[in-house]
Amino acid sequence: TGAHAEVEFKNVTFRYAGAEKAAVEDISFLAKPGETTAIIGSTGAGKTSLVQLIPRFYDIESGSILVNGIDIREMKQHTLREKIGYVPQKASLFSGTIAENVRFGAKDATDQEVMDALQTAQAIDFVNEKEDGINTYIEQAGSNLSGGQKQRLAIARALVRKPEIYIFDDSFSALDYKTDAKLRSALKEETGNSTIILVAQRVNTVMDADRIIVLNEGKLAGIGTHEELLKDNTIYQEIVES
Ligand code: TTP
Ligand code: MG
Incomplete structure (x- = not known):
């Protein structure tokens, strides 16, 4: 590239x-x-x-x-x-869907680009297990996610910006x-x-x-x-x- x-x-x-x-x-x-x-x-x-x-x-x-x-x-x-795609040590998510949180890095990213970023970030499996997939709602600061899941969403957020x-x-x-x-x-x-x-x-x-x-x-x-x-x-x- x-x-x-x-x-x-x-x-x-x-x-x-x-x-x-x-x-x-x-x-x-x-x-x-x-x-x-x-x-x-x-x-x-x-x-x-x-x-x-x-x-x-x-x-x-x-x-x-x-x-x-x-x-x-x-x-x-x-x-x-x-x-620069910077993933801070204490990455923070906001209340909103998984897709919205990933797209925070690139507002015009398509669903496919969000999915690709989640795939690379090794987050696609746990996202797909949720009934609403990328439209699953994240409670305040990600209280319904594990630490490792939050880290991977923060990584996807950087990846989607390429x-x-x-x-x-x-x-x-x-x-x-x-x-x-x-x-x-x-x-x-x-x-x-x-x-x-x-x-x-x-x-x-x-x-x-x-x-x-x-x-x-x-x-x-x-x-x-x-x-x-x-x-x-x-x-x-x-x-x-x-
Ligand atoms: P850090 O740069 O935070 O050290 P680190 O990232 O290697 O540590 P960790 O593995 O725990 O994440 O700190 C280096 C020094 O700078 C330390 O003495 C604390 C100081 N410091 C501040 O004074 N203000 C700050 O905002 C930060 C981040 C660090
Ligand atoms: Mg540090």
């Missing part, structure tokens, strides 16, 4: 207003189209802070973030955010290993040349990524494949053994 977006961090440092310590410190990496770049690290390592810099929810203190070589500070916010860049912040954490694996392989197949940035805490979710970024206390502790990091990265080894 034509459209693609390479994301590059160059010595990026970011600090929350008034914070003494930087949440993200001197981070550099390249996330390429058609590939999965995973970010792993313990709680508080700065994973969410890092990915939120890409849609420019916050401005960085120093360094630069480039999309296809263009500094995101030089792009119109609308142009930048249109490229963005150039996907950001999944811990979006697989409530899924069992089998569903997690099926979802990631469906994503690989269906998202073509998109850039996938995937945050996770468990090694199983990141181990077949094209590159894994290990974050520790806001700093880069290593970049490599699972095999490379397993060999020589003590922080990664600790995560594997935990």
Whole structure:
């Protein structure tokens, strides 16, 4: 497919207003189209802070973030955010039907496109089991759905937009290993040349990524494949053994 977006961090440092310590410190990496770049690290390592810099929810203190070589500070916010399908760590659904919730990402998506997104997100089976299918009503904040079902609807919401860049912040954490694996392989197949940035805490979710970024206390502790990091990265080894 034509459209693609390479994301590059160059010595990026970011600090929350008034914070003494930087949440993200001197981070550099390249996330390429058609590939999965995973970010792993313990709680508080700065994973969410890092990915939120890409849609420019916050401005960085120093360094630069480039999309296809263009500094995101030089792009119109609308142009930048249109490229990004961001699934937040605490994705929220609203009261409305499943279709309405998925379509929140793309108002003019057809029923078929909604179904295709649910299929890729491994949500089609539980949706079809409901009497009203995609027209099933979701109670406030999804109280009639499990955590993993909510995560998959939030993923479908990003997929239906067919963005150039996907950001999944811990979006697989409530899924069992089998569903997690099926979802990631469906994503690989269906998202073509998109850039996938995937945050996770468990090694199983990141181990077949094209590159894994290990974050520790806001700093880069290593970049490599699972095999490379397993060999020589003590922080990664600790995560594997935990
Ligand atoms: P996070 O970026 O939230 O760390 P994380 O996403 O790696 O952790 P988790 O696995 O639990 O999701 O936090 C990094 C640091 O930034 C931490 O010290 C908390 C701080 N922080 C704020 O001060 N304000 C914020 O809005 C967020 C998100 C984090
Ligand atoms: Mg987080």
